[in-house]
Amino acid sequence: MTSGEPVEHLLRALTPQVLGILVRRHGDFARCEDAVQEALIDAAGTWSRDGVPEHPLGWLTTVAARRYVDQVRSDAARERREQAVFDAVPRDELLAAPPDAEPPRDDLLELLFLCCHPALSAPSQMALTLRAVAGLTTTEIAAAFLVPDKTMGQRISRAKQRLREVGARFESSPDPERGPQLQVVLHVLYLLFNEGYSASAGPDLRRPDLTVQAVRLTRRLHHLLPDNGExxxxxxxxxxxxxxxxxxxGPDGILVPLAEQDRxxxxxxxxxxxxxxxxxxxxxxxxxxxxxxAAIAAVHSEAASTEDTDWPQVLALYDVLERLAPNSVTALNRAVALGEVRGPQAALDVVAELERGVLAGNHRLLAVRAHLLERVGDLAAARETFRQAARLAGSVPEQRFLLLRAARCASAG
Known part of the structure; x- marks a missing residue:
């Protein structure tokens, strides 16, 4: 394996594992993350030139560990007060660790709890998780948050610094029952999955690597907490x-909406x-x-077609969801179900109210409104709204889908 693309994919897969190993050993997230990034640069050049080593995880871990020691040594030279930290590092073990010395272990759930430390803001928790656990680059995370690369880089740096300031440590056996932090972890896993299922930006509709990671971590959490309903x-x-x-x-990569999918x-x-x-x-x-x-998703899964879907039950479940966790996205999804039960005009009235709130200018709200306008027969308004939604969408497949819908309205009108 010598081409750049396979090497890049392998490094992306290995990065969270190596970071988890280093943070478990030393607890210093910021230094460990920096060391891993330096090791990735070394690996990208060496592996592309010489081929992937027999034990890529061990190779990357060993190099990252050496970079960590170099950082500690450098910091200790600049600031003598950190000499004690350096003295505590088991240098012989780090420098001489053979490629297969690290026993198989999954540290990513513990790393996720660290990234979701309560001292961090919600956006910082998510950004740090995407960087550390999902292995996304700063540029990819910035695109997902729709902010400049520099802004996201500063956010991640501040989050790492904050973890150091509060003395946050990697816990080999985190207490998953900690109420507030567990809720944060669940929310971050939910967002991580959603970003993989519907990428907010870029050329691909999906990021299967993110959905697989989210499912795997959630499954492990469920194994630890089998009696937790959420x-x-x-x-x-x-x-x-x-x-x-x-x-x-579809075969051409175009998004296929739920109503038109081959079930x-x-x-x-x-x-x-x-x-x-x-x-x-x-x-x-x-x-x-x-x-x-999940119950709403199960109702959709049980139906042989959109027409066979128990839409009254879906609407009733959205009513329950709005009472439990009211938010604008739930209200928009409820509007879609309402349109199926009571007709598109009733849904358009709800969407008009949502446009005066936090979803104003949101491309998904505009896409729903365009769909409803098409259903009531206002093709000219639907066409323009589909085009407006396409201009605001960050995902290329979504843009193409919305423009095709606009063209369909134009030809039908």
Missing amino acids: VAGLLALMLLTEARGAART SRWDRTAIAEGTDLVTRSLAVHPVGPYQVQ
Whole structure:
């Protein structure tokens, strides 16, 4: 393997694992992350030239560990007060570690809890998770947040500095029952999955590497907390949603909306697991937002077509969700269900109210309004609204889909 693209993909997959190993050993997230980044630069050049080593994880870990020692030595030389930190580093072990010395271990859940430290703001928690756990570059994270690279780089740097200031440490056995932090972790996993399922920017509709990572971490959390209803609900939601992934694009890569998907391509094994999870969870645990969202996904999964969907049940579940966790995105999704039950004009009235709130100018709201306008027969307004939504969308496949919808309205009108 010598071409740049396979090397890049391998490095992306290995980065979170190496970072987890270093942070577990030393606890200093900022230095460890810097050391891993330097090791990645070394690996990109060396592996592209000489080929991937027999033990790529061990190679990268060893080089990153050496870079960590170099950083500590440099800092200690500049600031003698950090000499004690340097003296505590097991240098012989780090410098001489053979490629296969690190025992197999999954540190990513512990790393996720560290990234979701309560001392960090919600945007910083998400940004740090995407960087450390998902292995995204600063540029990719900036695109997802729709901010300049420099702004995102500063946010990540401040987050790492904040972890150092509060003495946040990697915990080999984090207490997952910590209420507030568990809720943050669940929310970050939810956002991580959503970014993988519908990339907010870029040439690809999906980022399967992110959805796989989110499902894997949530599954591990569910294993630790089998009696937590919301953890089960989130895992069920991910499984039921990802089950539709293969049907979301056509042969030409164009987005295929739920109503037009070939449901024979849905993953029935994942649907069965997700449906069973949410059914058992709702039967024995207090109802929470993730469980309700999973129940909505299960209703869609049970239907042979959009016409066969139990839309009154979907609408009723969105009513429950709005009471449990009211927000504008839930209200927009409820409007879609309302349009199926009471007609598109009723939904348009709700969307008009939402346009006066935080979703003003949001491309997904505009896409919903355009769809509803098309259904009521106002093709000229629908065409212009589809075009407006396309201009605001960051995802190239979404842009293409919306422009095709605009063209369809133009030809029908």
